Amino acid sequence: MARQQDPPPQGLSGQLTGTRLSRDFFREDVLDVAPALLGATLTHAGVTVRLTEVEAYAGEQDPGSHAFRGPTPRTEVMFGQAGHLYVYFTYGMHWCANVVTGVEGEASAVLLRAGEVVDGRETAAARRPGIAERDWARGPARLALSLGLTGEHTGLDACEVGGPASFHAPTQHVPASRIRTGPRVGVAGLGGDAASYPWRFYLDGERSVSAYRPAKPRRRRAEA
């Protein structure tokens, strides 16, 4: 088959997205890739989301990572090639999407936590019936839903030219002063030490990013 052109990120007679992110971009250290993804876009299934919040997970060295206890059928893709998607199921009902980073075997990945829909709004609206636009991709499960990403898409190579998913760099430079960091959200296995891993990165002042909410230990209902 003839070599396909990089599919234009849809609609938007122009410059909503920058150059496509290559596999080399994702092969770098996850702590470098994660902040560099802020302001970048992910396009899949007719919708483009501009990323405003991500989290870094550093493979087998990271007690918060699904890869911490080594490869399993679920996490196998994390140990593979950078630029592939790792989409996992949680809380009995939600899908969340990551992109694998680093060298093969390292199992690091960036969780895509929030963004704003910048193209394919009709499609996104249909996928998020009755939900306010600012909430369409606010939160990892909502973001995956807006993009139509589920477990079927785990292992999908977002760097494959002509493939169904692609990342593109921000059109405008994102100043470092707009990037904030903080503890990761809802991560178990850290023994309350989430603050030791300030690997959540977000753009300050974005409506699609809510302020950090400490995960309050769930108080078992009504004492006495």
Place this chain on the structure above:
DNA sequence: CAGTTGATTCGCT
């Protein structure tokens, strides 16, 4: 706005 709660399936011990 902040805080609380039930929903519901899978992965791993």
Place this chain on the structure above:
DNA sequence: GCGAATCAACTGG
């Protein structure tokens, strides 16, 4: 079995 990288709906301010 247990608990999860969460969400939507609801309450009260």
